[in-house]
Amino acid sequence: MVELMTPELDTVFHALGDATRRRMLGQLADGERTVSELAAPHAMSLAAASKHIKVLEGAGLIRRDVRGRTHVCRLEPGPLAHAHEWLAWYKRFWTDRLDVLEDLLRDEDARTAARETPAKPKPDKPQEGEL
Numbered sequence: 001m002v003e004l005m006t007p008e009l010d011t012v013f014h015a016l017g018d019a020t021r022r023r024m025l026g027q028l029a030d031g032e033r034t035v036s037e038l039a040a041p042h043a044m045s046l047a048a049a050s051k052h053i054k055v056l057e058g059a060g061l062i063r064r065d066v067r068g069r070t071h072v073c074r075l076e077p078g079p080l081a082h083a084h085e086w087l088a089w090y091k092r093f094w095t096d097r098l099d100v101l102e103d104l105l106r107d108e109d110a111r112t113a114a115r116e117t118p119a120k121p122k123p124d125k126p127q128e129g130e131l
Contacts, residue, residue: 008060009086012079015059020044021052028062028075035064035071 015021024038039049053073056062060079065072 008079009083011059012061012083015055015061016083018052018055021056024049024052024056025061025075028073032072032074035073038073 016025020042023042027033027038027041035046035049035053038053039046042049053062053064053071056073057064060076062073063076065074
């Protein structure tokens with residue numbers, strides 16, 4: 001099994017567990033955004049947006065820079081790469097298991113088809129004197 005910084009992954013998956021935060025990450029994938037720009041599509045106050053941003057920052061998924069009075073956020077892809085690696089291990093796990101299941105089902109189908117196919121009668125050999 002893959003062992004990847006479990007406390008960090010817990011934090012990342014917690015942050016990703018909220019739809020608003022996932023949409024904010026999607027916005028940041030297109031480039032830097034201010035807190036106001038991140039809040040606008042969600043019809044939320046700056047205080048509410050800031051709480052979501054703090055969770056994303058805590059997970060290391062974004063970085064916030066203060067430029068004068070403006071807070072600018074940008075995506076930090078590293079923790080997403082760790083989460084992807086963790087998920088990829090489970091993808092391989094399930095793909096392998098499903099491949100085995102598929103083989104078993106194909107074998108079962110072949111055995112069932114063989115049992116259900118009626119045996120063809122063998123042509124009778126002509127007896128001596130018959131022709």
